[in-house]
Amino acid sequence: MRARSARAWRSLPHGSSAARELGAHHLSLARTARLATLWLWGAVAASLLCWHLAGYPWLLCLAAVLPLLAPLRGLIRGARHTYAWATLFTVLYIVFAVTELLVNPAARWVASLSLLLVFAWFCSMILYLRASRAPPG
Numbered sequence: 001m002r003a004r005s006a007r008a009w010r011s012l013p014h015g016s017s018a019a020r021e022l023g024a025h026h027l028s029l030a031r032t033a034r035l036a037t038l039w040l041w042g043a044v045a046a047s048l049l050c051w052h053l054a055g056y057p058w059l060l061c062l063a064a065v066l067p068l069l070a071p072l073r074g075l076i077r078g079a080r081h082t083y084a085w086a087t088l089f090t091v092l093y094i095v096f097a098v099t100e101l102l103v104n105p106a107a108r109w110v111a112s113l114s115l116l117l118v119f120a121w122f123c124s125m126i127l128y129l130r131a132s133r134a135p136p137g
Contacts (some may be wrong), residue, residue: 002118004118012063030131030132033125034075034078036120037075037121037128038076040117041072041075041121042115044118045065047113047114048065051107051110051114055106055107056063056107064096067089074086078128080129084129086123087125087129090119090125092119094115094119094122098111
């Protein structure tokens with residue numbers, strides 16, 4: 001699909017309305033993915049605070065949320081570099097959620113929620129990185 005869209009972009013006359021439309025579509029998709037990423041960042045932070053309902057102490061829940069503040073500035077600004085390294089950031093949260101999902105029956109509901117939100121956050125960042133890429137040519 002990537003090669004086909006790159007070929008389609010190159011085959012369009014530079015400055016044509018079709019080229020502008022294709023570029024506008026990429027910007028629209030990138031903007032939507034960026035907004036989804038920011039919304040999901042907040043949802044992931046809220047889900048980590050919900051671990052208190054599964055019996056975890058507040059300080060531990062707060063300590064799990066604090067590292068999420070590291071990429072926030074770059075995510076808000078749309079910095080592609082931040083989106084790239086923030087995807088690696090999600091691995092720890094995914095591992096924690098899967099571990100608790102398998103091991104802790106009392107926390108399965110919150111682990112499922114956290115896993116779903118972190119995975120969606122990861123996918124939205126990847127989508128933003130793909131959509132915000134400069135068109136070839």
